[in-house]
Amino acid sequence: MNNTKLTVSHAPFWHDGDSLFQMNLNIILALLPAAVYGIIQFGAPALGVMALSTSCAMLWELVVNRVSKQSFTIGDLDAAVIGLLFGMMLPAVTPWWLIVVGTFVAVVIGKSIFGGIGANPFHPALVGMAVLMLSWKMFFDFDTAYVNYIFDFPALTPLAAVKSQGAGVADLFSLSDMIWGRELGGAGTTFGLGLIIGGIYLILRGYIRWELSISFIVGILVTAALFYLSSPDNYAGPLFHLFSGYTLLGAFFLITENSSSPVNRIPMLIYGFLGGFMIILMRNVGAYADGTVLAILLVNLANPLVDNIRPKALGRGINNA
Amino acid sequence: MIKRSFFALSKPGLTCDLLEPDPEAPQKIDVPALLTLLLPEPLDGSRDALIQKGDTVKKGQKLQLYEDSIDYAVSPVSGAIKSIDTFTADDFRGLRTRIAIEKDTQAADGIEYPEMKQEVSFAAGHMNHLPGAPPFGRLARTEVPVNTLIIMVSDTDLLSTTSQYMGTTHAATLQKGVQILKQITKVPKIYLVLPDMLQDRVRFDGLTLLPVDLEYPEALPAMIMKNHLDKILPAGTTPEEMGICFIQAEAVVSLARAFETNAPVFEKCITLIDKTGARHRVEAVIGTPLGQIFSQLGIQINEMDRIVIGGPMQGFATFTLHHPVTPDMDTILVQDRQFITPLSDNNCVNCGKCIQVCPADIPVNLLVRFLQAGQYEAAADKCDLEACIDCGLCAYVCTSHIALSQYIRLGKHELQKLRADV
Numbered sequence: 001m002n003n004t005k006l007t008v009s010h011a012p013f014w015h016d017g018d019s020l021f022q023m024n025l026n027i028i029l030a031l032l033p034a035a036v037y038g039i040i041q042f043g044a045p046a047l048g049v050m051a052l053s054t055s056c057a058m059l060w061e062l063v064v065n066r067v068s069k070q071s072f073t074i075g076d077l078d079a080a081v082i083g084l085l086f087g088m089m090l091p092a093v094t095p096w097w098l099i100v101v102g103t104f105v106a107v108v109i110g111k112s113i114f115g116g117i118g119a120n121p122f123h124p125a126l127v128g129m130a131v132l133m134l135s136w137k138m139f140f141d142f143d144t145a146y147v148n149y150i151f152d153f154p155a156l157t158p159l160a161a162v163k164s165q166g167a168g169v170a171d172l173f174s175l176s177d178m179i180w181g182r183e184l185g186g187a188g189t190t191f192g193l194g195l196i197i198g199g200i201y202l203i204l205r206g207y208i209r210w211e212l213s214i215s216f217i218v219g220i221l222v223t224a225a226l227f228y229l230s231s232p233d234n235y236a237g238p239l240f241h242l243f244s245g246y247t248l249l250g251a252f253f254l255i256t257e258n259s260s261s262p263v264n265r266i267p268m269l270i271y272g273f274l275g276g277f278m279i280i281l282m283r284n285v286g287a288y289a290d291g292t293v294l295a296i297l298l299v300n301l302a303n304p305l306v307d308n309i310r311p312k313a314l315g316r317g318i319n320n321a
Numbered sequence: 322m323i324k325r326s327f328f329a330l331s332k333p334g335l336t337c338d339l340l341e342p343d344p345e346a347p348q349k350i351d352v353p354a355l356l357t358l359l360l361p362e363p364l365d366g367s368r369d370a371l372i373q374k375g376d377t378v379k380k381g382q383k384l385q386l387y388e389d390s391i392d393y394a395v396s397p398v399s400g401a402i403k404s405i406d407t408f409t410a411d412d413f414r415g416l417r418t419r420i421a422i423e424k425d426t427q428a429a430d431g432i433e434y435p436e437m438k439q440e441v442s443f444a445a446g447h448m449n450h451l452p453g454a455p456p457f458g459r460l461a462r463t464e465v466p467v468n469t470l471i472i473m474v475s476d477t478d479l480l481s482t483t484s485q486y487m488g489t490t491h492a493a494t495l496q497k498g499v500q501i502l503k504q505i506t507k508v509p510k511i512y513l514v515l516p517d518m519l520q521d522r523v524r525f526d527g528l529t530l531l532p533v534d535l536e537y538p539e540a541l542p543a544m545i546m547k548n549h550l551d552k553i554l555p556a557g558t559t560p561e562e563m564g565i566c567f568i569q570a571e572a573v574v575s576l577a578r579a580f581e582t583n584a585p586v587f588e589k590c591i592t593l594i595d596k597t598g599a600r601h602r603v604e605a606v607i608g609t610p611l612g613q614i615f616s617q618l619g620i621q622i623n624e625m626d627r628i629v630i631g632g633p634m635q636g637f638a639t640f641t642l643h644h645p646v647t648p649d650m651d652t653i654l655v656q657d658r659q660f661i662t663p664l665s666d667n668n669c670v671n672c673g674k675c676i677q678v679c680p681a682d683i684p685v686n687l688l689v690r691f692l693q694a695g696q697y698e699a700a701a702d703k704c705d706l707e708a709c710i711d712c713g714l715c716a717y718v719c720t721s722h723i724a725l726s727q728y729i730r731l732g733k734h735e736l737q738k739l740r741a742d743v
Contacts, residue, residue, distance in 0.1 A: 007627040007661055008411070008640045010727035012713035013654065014479075014633045015662040016325035018720050020670065076667075118670035118721070204328050209673055263673030263686055313705035314543065314681035315556040 020117070024077035026207050030198030031084055031253065037181050037191035042092035042149070046187040049094050050087035056103040057083025064112040078117045082106050085125040085253060088188030089246060089293075091145035098139055102128040122300045123257045129293045142184045153182040158244040160289040162236050170236040178243035185245065192243045199252025208256040211268035216251045217242065219276020227284050235284050245290035247279065254292070260300040262307035270306050275299045325718075335537040335634075335717075337476055338600075339518055340485035347486075347590050347604040350617055355403065356422050356608030357645040358394040362386055363407040363416035376402045378422060381434040381585050383447065386418065391458065394420065395450040397587035397606045399428035412637035413734050419645075422608070437583050441505045444576075451579060452589040452607065453487070453572025454649035459561050460506050469550070469565045470508045472499065472573055474515035475533055475540040478632020481592045481652040486602065488515065488570030489523040495570060496525060498577035508566075514545055537634065538680055538712040542567050557707030569651075589646050595620050596657045605646045611653065612642035620655060627661055629654040634713040667721035675715035675725065681708045685715045685725060692728040697736045706732050 039047045061079035065072045074080070086106050090099065106128030111120045133140050142157040149155070154172045161169045173183060181191035189195070202208040224238035241247060246254070255261065255275045262271050275296055282291025326334075364370060370386045378384065378396040385393035403421040410417040435447065445461035460467055472495075474488030488495055499511060513525055517532035531549045533539045543554045546565065554560060560567060575586045593601040593614065605614055615622055622628070622642060629636040630644065632652050675685035683705045691700035700706040709729050716725040 004622055004626075004642055005624050006622075006638070006640055006642075007625050007656075007658060008638045009627070009661075009664065010412075010638075010724055010730065011629075011631075011636055012634045012717045012726060013627065013629050013636065013638065013656060013661075014717055015722065016718050017662070018325050018674075018718070019722065020667065020720055023672070023720055116668060118668035206325075206328070206674070207672075258671045258673070261671070263671060263676045264684075310684055311682040313556065313683050313708035314547070314710070315554045315558075315708050316705055318553050318555040 020076040020078065023207050024081050026202065026205055027081050027253070028077065028084060030202045030207075031081075031088065031188070033194030033197055034191045034249075035084065035088055035188040037194050038088065038092065038186075038188035041181060041190065042146075042187055046092035049090050049092055049099060049187050050084060052096060053087025053090065053099050053103055054080050054083035056100055057086065057107050060104050060107040061112070064108055068112075070116075073116060076117065078111075079107055082111065082124045082128075084188075085249075086128050089125070089129055089186040089249065091139065091142055092187040093145050093148075094139060094187075098132060098136060102132045104128075105131045118259050120259050121303070122297050123254055123260050126254060126293050126297050126300075130297055133293065142186075146184055151182075151184075153177055155184060157184045157289070158240070159283060162240075163283070163289040167232070167234055167236045170240045173240070173244070175239055175243060178240075183244065186249075189246055189249045192248050195248040195252055199248070202252065202256075208252065209261075209263075209268055211265055212256045212261055212272040213251050215269040215272030216255045216276045219273035220247060220251075220280060221276075222273075223277045223280035224284075227280065241280060241283065245283075246292035250275070250279070250292045250296055254296050255299070260303055262303055264307060264310040267306040267309050270309075271299060271303060274302060274306075335479060335714075336535045337479055337516070337537055337540065338482055339516060339535060340482045340489060342522075344482075344486050344490060345602065347602040348618070349588075350603050350605035350609055350614050352398060352424065352606050353609050353613045354424050354426075355610070356398060356424065356606070357610060357643065358384065358396070358420045358422065358608050359410075359645060359647060360384075360386060360392050360394055360418040360420065361414070362390055362392045362418060364405070364418050370405070372402060372405065372420070374402055374405055377425075378402060379428075384420060393449070395447075395585055395587075396422055397608050398422060398424045400425040411639055413730060434583070434585055437580055439501065439505050439580075444505055448576065448579060448585075450607065450648055451572055451575040451586055452648055453569040453575050454647075455568055455572035455576060456561070456566050459566055460508075465562065465564050467506065467508055467561075467564050467566045469510045469512065470502065470506065471531075471542075471545065471565065471567045472511065472513045472528075472570060473540070473567055474513060474519070474570045476632075476651065477538075477540050477542075478635050478652060479537055480594050480600070480654065481632050482600070482602075483590050483592045483651040484570045485516065485519060486592075487574050487590055488513075489519060491570075491574045492523050492525060494574045494577045494581075496528075497581070498573035498575075499528065501576055501580055502568075502573060512549075514540065514549075516540075538710070538714065541680075541710055541712055543710040544680060554710075556705060557701075569649075571651075589648065589650060591646065591650060591653055593618070593620075593653045594655065596626075596655050596660075607646050607648055609646045610643045611639070611646070614646075614653070615642070615655070622655065623658065625658040625661075627656040627658070629656065634717065635711060663722065664724045665722040667723060669723060670721055672720045674718040674720060678714040678718055680712060680714070681705070681710050683708055689723060689725055689728055692732045695735075697732050697739060700732055701736055706736065709733070 057079045058074045061074045106124045110124030110127035114120045158173045179192040203210045221238040224241040227235040228237045278295035279291045380399045382396045400423045403423040405420050441461045445457040476484045513528045514531045546552045587606045588604045688704035713726045
């Protein structure tokens, strides 16, 4: 008994058992319905894109760990989440080299050089997407990407069609088609219902903050409704915007990225709303068909600023009587 | 250990334990042959201490290092001082002195204790060691007079039921103690804090009750002040600086017993939670090494297990089985090595769970970044380091397993040093 060595550490001595691994595993789980649907819809190429993207992202993380002589962090699955999200946003027929380059940008430039997990000011997957979209624009035209596919629904990307042919085309795409994934889009972003189920799962499990998702959706709906009411002929309706493009992925998986979003309640509401507002602004006024990627990167910038609105800490600024 | 619930949209919902309906009397621990008393004051090499190795002491004798020492201990047994040395104490407590006393089994049970006086200076001079650690030292100081005394029949940390047990099963003695307290301290306002679910089980006549919820951390001093007294504790100050003094139910009971018998009290009631989570209530003489309690209860302590003194949220882990029972030791928690969750050096990922649970509304996610960079003054100025009430909830929920409470404790400690240097 005399020399028993005991473990000594600081309070608290309990933990709720949560971990980064658990959190990221749950995010991957929540992404699976939409990803699996994408594989069913677009076949093996979609599986290839998502698998290559996930594994590449993890490999890049491993390389960075090795080069910077740090402990390996792929075990926390953060790189896997970035890779999977990145793969899901790409067209199912993306060439392999584009994925390798894109995941490099996402993981190395988007995350690692800022100091790794938790230190990135922007969503890493979006940084990768933005660089690819600006550099190799032709690979992101979904209409030409899927030219060899035969679909039993209008083989047009809803947002691009509306952009080029006017709001009248929006009627081609019924709401139920878009919810059930009968539209063109990224390898894993078409199945609206799957994304919603995944998002609600994450909200209930407490892995994403509901304030961000809800205010983002409200931002989309309100802004799109204002445009639609001002001129129904020129602008598509709010529900069309909500279920098309990357919007739902943005609402539950992109705007909610921990490191680049605020944590206080009022800032979260402002931030989410701002994200939704910016996307509709870009779609309706800007040059891009789907502004989600750039709009969210833009509001990422506003995060440190809005997060300054926070409650006063207990006893701050009170002088002792 | 309470794990995260599957659906975790709301707060973690940690609740303090409620005293069982028919509490059993505590199991008595034998008085060991060798006891250790702790003094917060280190030995000064340049002076001769009043007590030396080999001195004989009597039960009830006051032991202090120097004539001008404020801190003292009272020997619970008659015997001889076997050793006296200074060591670095756990948990930022600095240097302390430990006095080992070998019990003399032959000695007559003579008690050396002065005549009881109903004066606060007498209490401060002779009764600080009572089980429950009454704050007589503070009550005796008059620069900022104490105007509110709060008797805690609630336990502040999880798992413990010591205060509830002492307060409810000894309610009559407690009330006598309150009368004595009133007379010696002349404090105008005395409140009694107890869990709201205990209200029907015990009656306290003539005392203002403050019923608190069992939800953690409602029974912490800063929360009681905020929710019941409408007083916000200014960041970086203690309730005592505001003239509000918290006193454990056990201290009040011990006070009444000491006056009743005209003799000091040494038996400390402790809630002990073993490795299986089972609760034991024991009564041990102050100075008993923890190892003695474990061997008497048949609790096996293995290498790398963790012994926590105080509750799971605010306690501290001791490095030795020889750590003695102290007057303020309400809870002992024993954790098996396989249930100890590892900490990590991950970065903060900004998941926001700490913000959600913090009762003091501190921007913990920003604070930890300043603390990790060692910028303690910036942490205090910009991120409310000093507003922290040390509840430990942020580290409990931290997804990254960052030792948040430790960073905060270290930050406060370093800040004090920085300010002392200026």
